[in-house]
Ligand SMILES: Nc1ncnc2c1ncn2[C@@H]1O[C@H](COP(=O)(O)OP(=O)(O)OP(=O)(O)O)[C@@H](O)[C@H]1O
């Protein structure tokens with residue numbers, strides 16, 4: 001059967017055939033689940049953490065021996081909201097017409113809760129009604145106890161986990177850790193993009209989660225694998241794309257998954273049988289043009305010195321020594337101390353990313369398309 005639609009997705013997980021590589025990482029997540037090892041999954045934003053979790057879930061669920069639950073706590077601001085998200089995720093996994101779902105609904109009715117369903121998506125939302133400060137902790141214990149009792153083992157992925165460090169309840173980590181270490185039927189994947197926060201949580205001997213997980217740092221997909229993947233997707237739709245174009249795409253997007261997918265999606269949308277470099281240039285122009293209004297907005301959020309520094313970093317692409325003489329004088333950035341201050345502000349605002357590898361450490365404009373736009 002001829003595949004339908006644009007094969008380059010920008011949202012969600014669309015099955016193994018439209019998922020590029022990540023074989024080693026998937027294997028590791030599956031093995032960790034099978035061996036009761038919790039994993040901390042860390043990467044830059046938009047590198048593919050959530051996609052990888054979904055992909056590993058799909059591999060685990062194919063064996064029919066696992067129940068996989070995904071909860072995103074990005075929008076939560078307290079332990080109470082965390083319990084709401086977790087309960088909603090459990091109900092999404094075990095809907096009310098399923099035998100476990102029925103039991104779960106009975107179970108949460110024992111607490112004071114409201115269950116509602118999104119009118120458009122049908123996604124359930126559970127909301128606990130708390131009147132005492134100790135109650136969120138009790139319902140959290142209850143939710144985990146419910147999962148612990150299930151026949152099949154469970155993998156629970158908590159995405160954007162660093163969020164819990166921002167809750168007003170300063171003991172959230174300790175509360176969670178205490179519960180987590182008693183569980184034998186649940187394996188965890190804690191994931192997020194705030195590397196410092198997560199590493200601090202899991203690698204600082206003074207923190208409750210110290211040394212309790214294996215860290216998986218997700219980098220770029222290998223260029224050769226992505227090249228293969230892009231060519232194959234075009235071919236499956238009876239189209240071609242030449243080597244020069246694919247090479248350009250991967251360099252221009254730094255092989256950063258979301259940006260590569262977005263550019264490929266744009267090129268594919270041009271509906272051309274033989275794709276060559278001119279079509280790719282057009283797609284790049286049109287992507288940047290589409291986002292220009294947002295890019296101008298960023299400028300209003302930054303001081304002139306920060307904006308100037310951001311442009312300079314974009315022009316260099318990678319900056320290894322941001323306060324070094326070459327960089328500061330080439331772009332006339334003023335004194336190194338104020339460059340340092342602006343840089344800290346840009347990193348804090350997530351406009352600039354400090355990439356630290358085993359070999360080196362450098363700064364880049366975080367949003368690859370913004371970087372390409374500024375560079376012009
Ligand atoms: N291996 C892959 N092959 C193809 N597309 C992928 C792959 N991994 C991720 N994607 C796509 O790339 C985009 C970004 O991925 P994803 O949302 O998983 O990143 P993330 O690291 O979770 O981002 P964020 O930090 O914003 O949560 C999505 O559109 C996703 O569908």
Ligand SMILES: [Mg+2]
Nearest residue numbers: 049050051159
């Ligand atoms: Mg994500």
